[in-house]
Ligand code: ZN
């Protein structure tokens with residue numbers, strides 16, 4: 001059973017969200033919004049569509065009730081909110097694309113969710129070639145980006161659960177030396193579930209020179225004494241995601257690693273402190289990058305500083321050069337600078353932070369130090 005189904009919110013939340021989306025559709029002159037797999041659908045209805053070849057599609061008109069077009073066999077999984085959407089279940093011999101086309105036949109401007117299968121969009125395009133198509137992210141994204149108090153609390157609970165696993169890592173409760181990265185990754189994954197996550201989204205474990213690859217896939221490499229181990233893990237808990245990176249060092253670190261880590265820690269703290277309401281996303285990236293660049297490691301910080309987080313592990317806003325968007329209270333994102341020396345070692349330090357009127361609020365409170373394990 002999909003544990004995500006048990007986190008449905010009160011109907012009034014979905015009513016409010018759909019009403020706000022329809023208001024935005026009106027402002028942007030969008031006649032119909034089409035959402036298939038992806039997280040806009042559960043955000044507006046509480047329903048998580050399985051990424052099936054069978055079509056599931058929420059059709060939101062600019063005014064009036066939305067329709068959830070859904071394979072009949074999936075219908076029992078839908079928690080009904082009759083004031084939000086009506087259900088249009090299709091049988092195996094029906095043509096669901098034709099059903100959607102019928103529902104949108106008068107729409108001249110159609111917004112489409114990012115994660116809709118290309119297959120369905122191609123078929124829809126053929127059925128209404130004169131409509132103008134755009135991305136639904138411009139309609140739903142601005143709403144999803146600003147987290148409400150209850151969403152922030154959900155992120156805090158997920159963050160606290162991830163912190164408990166990081167604490168286990170820091171206190172040596174997760175055996176490292178002599179195990180493979182893959183074994184440690186499986187161990188961390190089990191602990192994320194044990195601490196309350198419904199799903200593990202990733203558990204990167206990268207030892208020594210492997211830590212120089214930011215998205216390293218944990219493998220058969222055996223972890224040895226005398227090296228740094230980077231652990232970046234997170235999951236989904238009651239519909240909201242966690243994401244944290246901490247590094248530990250097995251035995252006494254070299255002077256070089258200690259110096260690089262001090263720079264990293266300063267950069268990450270500077271970036272968190274800069275994440276004030278009104279600051280631009282690119283300035284938060286720059287706050288970390290400046291510290292790392294001035295210390296001479298600039299060429300080894302090869303990715304953006306962070307990504308938004310919420311129902312998805314990566315979503316808007318992105319903390320990256322060129323993003324001049326100003327932070328609003330309720331924006332939630334990672335701050336995760338790294339230093340990666342190819343062939344030798346790597347390190348990253350990551351917290352989830354929410355911009356608030358009282359300043360940046362960290363979802364991860366566990367020690368930021370490079371913890372040395374004997
Ligand atoms: Zn990533």
Ligand code: ZN
Nearest residue numbers: 232243244350
């Ligand atoms: Zn991460």
Ligand code: ZN
Nearest residue numbers: 243334336350
């Ligand atoms: Zn991240």
